[in-house]
Amino acid sequence: MREIPGRVYQAAPGFEDHLEAELARPLQRWGPLYYVTEPPEHQVFWQQNTWLRPFLVEFDSISQAARTLRDIQRNWRPVLHTQFRRASLIASQLPPISNKPRTFPWLLPDAPLGVWTLLDAHTLAGSAACSSPFPAGVINFAEDREGPPSRAYLKLWESLVRCRRWPRSGERCLDAGASPGGWTWALARLGAQVIACDRAPLERRILDIPGPDGQPAVTYLKHDAFTLSLAELGKLDWIFCDAACYPSRLYEWVEKLLAAGICENFVCTLKMQGEGDHETTRRFAEIPGGMVVHLYHNKHELTWIKTAPLPCQS
Ligand SMILES: C[S@@+](CC[C@H](N)C(=O)[O-])C[C@H]1O[C@@H](n2cnc3c(N)ncnc32)[C@H](O)[C@@H]1O
Structure with missing residues (x-):
């Protein structure tokens, strides 16, 4: 595992152009993820999640990739843009985290939540620390379809x-x-x-x-x-x-x-x-x-x- 300088920003879907306008160049794009070695000094707003301490892992086997993540912490969520099959095999060797819609009010757990992606068949990028407290910035609630007059x-x-x-x-x-x-x-x-x-x-x-x-x-x-x-x-x-x-x-x-x-x-x-x-x-x-x-x-x-x-x- 090798830490890399900079930050990775996950765009809020539909607002990629807003995020790109906020980021300095050069930037590398991995699907919804934008990697910049020199993050702007000002806050970046149009992001769903920011990887605060990105790292790379070069791996030979699925189990080696999964073990590396498990050795860092329990909770990980993939954000994929390529290598879907290989990534799902890695994910299957990680402890599950619930996708169930949450019932409000719900107290956020304190355990850190990391994210990862595959860049190619043998390179994983990840971050154990993120800006969003939700897995890859996503939170779904058990909705009430009758009480409220709008979904706001x-x-x-x-x-x-x-x-x-x-x-x-x-x-x-x-x-x-x-x-x-x-x-x-x-x-x-x-x-x-x-x-x-x-x-x-x-x-x-x-x-x-x-x-x-x-x-x-x-x-x-x-x-x-x-x-x-x-x-x-x-x-x-x-x-x-x-x-x-x-x-x-x-x-x-x-x-x-x-x-x-x-x-x-x-x-x-x-x-x-x-x-x-x-x-x-x-x-x-x-x-x-x-x-x-x-x-x-x-x-x-x-x-x-x-x-x-x-x-x-x-
Ligand atoms: C997006 S809606 C609010 C939706 C609401 N939060 C909900 O959950 O149903 C925006 C509202 O702002 C109101 N509004 C705009 N300017 C206002 C003002 N100066 N004072 C009071 N209401 C205002 C509009 O009348 C409109 O009903």
């Missing part, structure tokens, strides 16, 4: 699993840009008190979801979320925003919210148009304690997540 709740679930916490029963949440109500539905199901703000209406049944005390869990405000009075909102445990707006408008609002100190936990979607707003994305990424990611369930958008520090575990 999947990106909310993914964000919350990623930050290893979610609103607890009774916590006050603002859902800005809430219509038709997918995120609000997901929050109300956790027992949270949700203020759902949108100029468009929520689906009626979302307003009827009961809270833990039997009273409605959701209060609907027909309003521009960005001009809500912060004094009237008062202290909030979480602020969520999936509003269809320019990232720069969202940033102005978030700056005000942070300055007012009314909330510590945020999940906001940065909706992009065309090539995206790099300037604002970087400004979001620079907010201390936060991160900007392309979720598996994001489309032409990124997600800014910032939560209060987790209490120290003894």
Whole structure:
């Protein structure tokens, strides 16, 4: 096993051009994977997973390749673009990792998850450490096809699993840009008190979801979320925003919210148009304690997540 300099980026499917625009040249492409020896100094956003410490293994036999991976750690997921038959033989000699859709809420395990690919019949590339906590950046949830009025709740679930916490029963949440109500539905199901703000209406049944005390869990405000009075909102445990707006408008609002100190936990979607707003994305990424990611369930958008520090575990 030989470590190699640089990083390998796995493109978010459909956004290969965005990733290529972010990466310095020269780059080598292995299917969905892009290897660069000199990673850019700025954060790379349009990736599903980044290999943080790539290595190469030259091997003679299937069992030798599998043993090399097993000796490093238990969990590995292949990302294949060639040598499929040979790769499946190697994979069959590695401990299985579940592909089952996850039921939300689900606490991420701590065990590291590596990825690997074959470059040719005798060369394996891999990384034991990755940026995504999900196998090769993929997370599938057991979906609810009846409760929520849209599938947007999947990106909310993914964000919350990623930050290893979610609103607890009774916590006050603002859902800005809430219509038709997918995120609000997901929050109300956790027992949270949700203020759902949108100029468009929520689906009626979302307003009827009961809270833990039997009273409605959701209060609907027909309003521009960005001009809500912060004094009237008062202290909030979480602020969520999936509003269809320019990232720069969202940033102005978030700056005000942070300055007012009314909330510590945020999940906001940065909706992009065309090539995206790099300037604002970087400004979001620079907010201390936060991160900007392309979720598996994001489309032409990124997600800014910032939560209060987790209490120290003894
Ligand atoms: C993608 S939809 C939100 C979907 C929602 N998260 C769900 O799970 O069903 C975007 C919403 O943002 C709302 N929106 C856009 N600008 C807004 C603003 N300034 N204030 C409130 N809502 C806004 C739109 O009316 C639209 O309903």
